[in-house]
Amino acid sequence: MPQEKKGRKKEMPIPKGVVARLPIYFRHLTELQKLGTERLSSAQLGEDLDLTAAQIRSDLSYFGSFGQQGYGYNVSELLKQVQNIIGLDRTYSMVLVGAGNLGKAIGGYEAFREKGFQIKAIFDVDPLLIGNYHTGVIIKPFSELPDYLQKNKTDIGIIATPKEASQEVCQVLAAGGVSSIWNFSPAQLTVPDGVLIEHIHLTDSLLRLVFRINEQRKQFV
Amino acid sequence: MPQEKKGRKKEMPIPKGVVARLPIYFRHLTELQKLGTERLSSAQLGEDLDLTAAQIRSDLSYFGSFGQQGYGYNVSELLKQVQNIIGLDRTYSMVLVGAGNLGKAIGGYEAFREKGFQIKAIFDVDPLLIGNYHTGVIIKPFSELPDYLQKNKTDIGIIATPKEASQEVCQVLAAGGVSSIWNFSPAQLTVPDGVLIEHIHLTDSLLRLVFRINEQRKQFV
Numbered sequence: 001m002p003q004e005k006k007g008r009k010k011e012m013p014i015p016k017g018v019v020a021r022l023p024i025y026f027r028h029l030t031e032l033q034k035l036g037t038e039r040l041s042s043a044q045l046g047e048d049l050d051l052t053a054a055q056i057r058s059d060l061s062y063f064g065s066f067g068q069q070g071y072g073y074n075v076s077e078l079l080k081q082v083q084n085i086i087g088l089d090r091t092y093s094m095v096l097v098g099a100g101n102l103g104k105a106i107g108g109y110e111a112f113r114e115k116g117f118q119i120k121a122i123f124d125v126d127p128l129l130i131g132n133y134h135t136g137v138i139i140k141p142f143s144e145l146p147d148y149l150q151k152n153k154t155d156i157g158i159i160a161t162p163k164e165a166s167q168e169v170c171q172v173l174a175a176g177g178v179s180s181i182w183n184f185s186p187a188q189l190t191v192p193d194g195v196l197i198e199h200i201h202l203t204d205s206l207l208r209l210v211f212r213i214n215e216q217r218k219q220f221v
Numbered sequence: 222m223p224q225e226k227k228g229r230k231k232e233m234p235i236p237k238g239v240v241a242r243l244p245i246y247f248r249h250l251t252e253l254q255k256l257g258t259e260r261l262s263s264a265q266l267g268e269d270l271d272l273t274a275a276q277i278r279s280d281l282s283y284f285g286s287f288g289q290q291g292y293g294y295n296v297s298e299l300l301k302q303v304q305n306i307i308g309l310d311r312t313y314s315m316v317l318v319g320a321g322n323l324g325k326a327i328g329g330y331e332a333f334r335e336k337g338f339q340i341k342a343i344f345d346v347d348p349l350l351i352g353n354y355h356t357g358v359i360i361k362p363f364s365e366l367p368d369y370l371q372k373n374k375t376d377i378g379i380i381a382t383p384k385e386a387s388q389e390v391c392q393v394l395a396a397g398g399v400s401s402i403w404n405f406s407p408a409q410l411t412v413p414d415g416v417l418i419e420h421i422h423l424t425d426s427l428l429r430l431v432f433r434i435n436e437q438r439k440q441f442v
Contacts, residue, residue, distance in 0.1 A: 027422070087435035156430065196437065213313075
């Protein structure tokens with residue numbers, strides 16, 4: 001199937017594996033651009049990311065990007081394509097529910113703001129937090145969330161509440177027309193059809209580390 | 222290759238894909254056990270986890286676990302095997318470096334303690350934090366970390382510092398004999414040979430969500 005030099009064909013869906021690697025390409029290319037690297041070969045990119053050169057070329061073909069013999073890939077051009085595919089060519093308005101330690105950490109995360117993610121409002125039920133400002137955003141009572149969502153188009157709802165509260169928060173967000181939820185609570189949330197949800201499972205990462213610790217230990221037994 | 226009914230053959234390495242799914246099996250089986258489910262079929266498990274029954278059976282064969290015709294899998298037995306494979310049949314001592322919002326959130330995360338992960342000490346450079354207690358653990362000056370590590374065997378070092386400080390923290394942990402690092406800072410850290418590192422890339426998860434948002438949007442265009 002012929003491919004355009006710029007941008008990928010809408011008709012060509014990107015396989016899950018490639019999607020999962022998009023952020024990795026994004027991070028690495030951003031780093032290379034910061035370092036002033038102008039171009040690199042698929043072999044080098046593969047080495048950096050622990051992927052085969054063939055794998056890299058196959059992945060990048062989905063981005064409608066083709067290296068040139070003896071030149072390789074143009075870093076900033078490739079980065080721009082990856083950004084556009086991910087959807088970083090626009091900004092996203094977010095609300096954060098839960099202003100505890102985790103919520104504060106998320107709200108203060110520089111990297112998001114840089115990429116066009118704006119936390120427009122923060123909600124909590126704790127009277128001691130309500131009315132305070134966090135990174136310039138006032139913490140409102142959770143009871144005001146439905147009204148806020150009615151008045152303010154919101155792309156992403158972030159859930160940083162205790163497990164027990166998260167399902168209710170999820171429902172209020174969905175009922176308010178928020179079609180994408182980023183969930184930091186350890187609860188398995190059920191969302192209405194058409195609502196996207198992405199979970200951060202801190203424990204998964206820790207368990208993978210622990211597995212590797214024990215695999216390594218076995219080698220020395 | 223013949224397999225034992227219990228436990229897996231040491232000689233049989235577990236493929237990356239299966240390893241990546243271990244935490245998912247762990248979470249789901251834990252949930253099922255809480256709900257009092259005693260047994261389930263590979264078909265049901267596949268449906269729950271969005272995998273084919275064949276995929277499930279193949280995965281579980283690495284755990285040395287075999288369903289019985291017309292019975293399926295015993296939930297608690299299967300969970301126990303998954304726990305053992307991951308390495309949750311022992312406890313892990315951890316130190317946490319960085320007692321800001323993120324560090325406090327990690328330190329307060331119930332789910333870890335339940336699974337045998339114990340944060341034994343917390344370190345920071347901020348005089349306003351040093352000397353305070355967080356979830357019963359005192360916050361010590363970062364300068365005392367090398368001495369602490371010399372006196373206290375530590376399995377895992379958690380880095381929850383700003384990006385700028387994380388590489389130095391990583392070196393101090395490794396120099397102190399910590400062979401596994403769980404990094405929450407957005408920095409790409411270099412570790413000495415033999416030191417395992419697992420990164421939590423909050424942004425990756427957000428970017429995957431954003432990609433899905435835009436894929437969904439295209440369908441409605």
